[in-house]
Amino acid sequence: MSIILNETTRIIVQGITGTQGQFHTGQMIAYGSKIVGGVSPSKGGQEVHGVPVYDTVEEALLKQQVDASVIFVPAKLVKDCALEALEAGIKTLVIVTEHVPLHDTLEIMAYAEKQKAEIVGPNTYGLISPGQCKIGIMPNNIFMPGEVGVVARSGTLSYEIVYQLTGAGVGQSSVVGLGGDRVVGMSFIQVLEKFEADPKTKAVVLVGEIGGNAEEKAADYIKSMTKPVVAFLAGKSAPPGKRMGHAGAIIERGKGTFKSKVEALTAAGVSVANLPWEVGPLVKQALAQGSEKVYG
Amino acid sequence: MKLYEFMAKEIFKRNGIPVPMGAVFTGVDGVAAFLEKTGSVAIKSQVLSGGRGKAGGIKFATEPQDAISKVQELLASEIKGCQVETVLIEEKVTIERELYLAITVDGSKRQIVLLASVAGGMDIEQVPEEQVIKRFIDITIGLQPYATREITRQMGLKGREAKQTEEVMLKLYQVFRKYDAELVEINPLVVTPSQVLAADGKMTVDDEAAYRFLPEVPYVEEKTAVEKKADELGISYVELDGEVGVMANGAGITMATLDLLQHFGSSARNFMDAGGGSSEKATAAALEILLSTNPKALLINIFGGITRCDDVARAFVQVKNALDLKLPVVIRLVGTNEDLGTAILREQGIESFKSVEEAVTKVISLLNGGGADVHNS
Incomplete structure (x- = not known):
């Protein structure tokens, strides 16, 4: 088991003929993902890595059964592509593109809610269920199948944490990148709920950063979880008022500080790692204590 | 991008919001x-x-x-x-009362929110929460007149001042949407004997939408010269005042690298997220920016996903040879093509690390004079 996607998930790639689209379609296929089609206006009839290209999402849906779509188009085209997928009835949409205008994201999210669809991103590396399937741009070789769910705001920092976990012999059930923007689709809470419900997942690692209040809200939900949660947060040394790379990573008017997040998570019973390499040992410890609780 | 008060007011005026x-x-x-x-x-x-x-x-x-x-x-x-x-x-205007009005985005609700208060003219952060009315706006229908009537009712406004305030709200929402704003704020919105007007104006527009800004949106330089140069290269850069120049790829891992330096008793000269997929040429340009700020040492922390370790290694060798580097440098390379990258560096006598812990502690020991320069080792 895993969350959101598994080896049967049927995926289309919007923007499949672009440089990134082509490259990552190849990488996803190499990982075992079922890429059943691509969409690229006026490129219909071509093939990319043996995958048929369609002119529109609706055409792709006429020819294929599709569970999810991943978007690789430039920022100014994302709104059009996302709305196209949502209107066509796609229920899981991953937006990898960064620099999407805020108002475009707001319109996409409002329409997704109406269509009862789930969006991961924008500005995400995507999501992966190790050993089964991936949607996105993460490196294929750092993941290991296992029982720990990982949910993160940042891309390379989740690679770092997963690298530490795999190095410590701790495998992952699914790893989800929420995206670094100020407004993103899926939230920590929505992913935590899925991990809580997934019988394969025994513990969860939350990778957060300064800015906004997503970690504080997650802490509220974690209080009701039965599975142990370990967290790692970035931005302890960041000065207030400066945007640290991600649009969302900024301490504004004294809100979104490192301290506030650590306090909220600690109060919810989360073990917060001080250093990236403490995450693996803390997860092992939590898993050992968890099994004592259940069986002891 | 933040606009100056006079710029925000120019835009307000153009869109029918009264200003002094x-x-x-x-x-x-x-x-x-x-x-x-x-x-x-x-x-x-x-x-x-x-x-x-x-x-x-x-x-x-x-x-x-x-x-x-x-x-x-x-x-x-x-x-x-x-x-x-x-x-x-x-x-100077005759003030009967001062109100507060702002429209921004609530990230956790993924919605636009209008904030209004009768406690205008003071720092909104100091106003008790129960005195601030929060109204979420569904972007698919926008701010409708009925919603503004409900807001002024909750504010306790009556007659002319209610009606004029509602008009300002509707126009402020139009400004928010039309100019791709992240924030528009009027504090205070002043009620005079004849009208309500924006006595102050704040406006922040979304840089990601710069390509479609209307021509009346001016450009405001907020960045330092170095930050601007980095911006042109598509690198995310923030100047800080510590000692170690840092280059990493990805915002999260860059922040974490800065935290690690602080944890082990040093500090970063900058935040530099060289981004995903940086080519050899772009990496060389990024390194040159770092060196222009005169750090005491360099720490390069690359977790290759889209970024390829061999590109970073080649770029580093190129810059090192061109500039005759004297300062201590520590490189950590993991991920896509790490073996190739490590080999390129080794040929030049440069040692690289796989462990971020070892890399950070190494750069600090070099700063403290506790070891030879890495690329001469």
Whole structure:
């Protein structure tokens, strides 16, 4: 088991003929993902890595059964592509593109809610269920199948944490990148709920950063979880008022500080790692204590 | 991008939101003539930081000579470290009451939110929460007149002041949408005997939408020269004041690298997210930016996903040979093509690390004189 996607998930790639689209379609296929089609206006009839290209999402849906779509188009085209997928009835949409205008994201999210669809991103590396399937741009070789769910705001920092976990012999059930923007689709809470419900997942690692209040809200939900949660947060040394790379990573008017997040998570019973390499040992410890609780 | 008050007000005025009669000055020419038209005025320093009034950035005058000397005084002053280059002189208005109005985005609700309060004219953060009305706006229908009537009802406004405030709300929402704003704020929104008008104006527009900004949106330089150069290269860069120059790829891992330096007793000279997929050429340009800030050491932390370790290694060798580097450098390379990258560096006598822990502690020991320069080892 895993969350959101598994080896049967049927995926289309919007923007499949672009440089990134082509490259990552190849990488996803190499990982075992079922890429059943691509969409690229006026490129219909071509093939990319043996995958048929369609002119529109609706055409792709006429020819294929599709569970999810991943978007690789430039920022100014994302709104059009996302709305196209949502209107066509796609229920899981991953937006990898960064620099999407805020108002475009707001319109996409409002329409997704109406269509009862789930969006991961924008500005995400995507999501992966190790050993089964991936949607996105993460490196294929750092993941290991296992029982720990990982949910993160940042891309390379989740690679770092997963690298530490795999190095410590701790495998992952699914790893989800929420995206670094100020407004993103899926939230920590929505992913935590899925991990809580997934019988394969025994513990969860939350990778957060300064800015906004997503970690504080997650802490509220974690209080009701039965599975142990370990967290790692970035931005302890960041000065207030400066945007640290991600649009969302900024301490504004004294809100979104490192301290506030650590306090909220600690109060919810989360073990917060001080250093990236403490995450693996803390997860092992939590898993050992968890099994004592259940069986002891 | 934050706009100055006078820019925000220019946009408000263009879109039908009443503002006091005013004019912008960068010197004293025309100040006396302006006062003949208006009588008493407020002279307001144009700076981007908040709390300008408390910092002495707003002065009042009635006589032209007094106004001229106060303009001179303000133009020679600094507000919170920012040199005042422009002042906005506005007619003094008769204030019956001061309201607060803002529209922004609530990230956790993924919605636009309008904030309104009758406690205007003070720092909104200091206003008790129960005195601030929060109204979420569904972007698919926008802000409709009925919603503004409910907001003014909750504010306890009546008659003319309610109606005029509702009109301002509707227009402010149009401005918010039309200009791709992240924030529009009027504090205070002043009720005068005849109208309500924006006595102050704040506006932040979304940089990601810069390609479609309307021509009336001015450009405001917020970045330092180095940050601007990095921006042109598509690198996310923030100047800090520590000792180690840092280059990493990805915002999260860059922040975590800065935290690690601090944890082990050092500090970063900068935040530099060289991004995903950086080519050899772009990496070399990024390194040159880092060196231009004269750090005491360099720490390169690459977790290759889209970024390829061999590209980073080749770029580093190129820069090292071109610039005859003297400062200590530590490189950590993991991920896509790490073996190739490590081999390229080794050929040049440069050691690289797989463990971030070892890399960070190594750079700090080098700073403290506890070891040989890495690329001579």
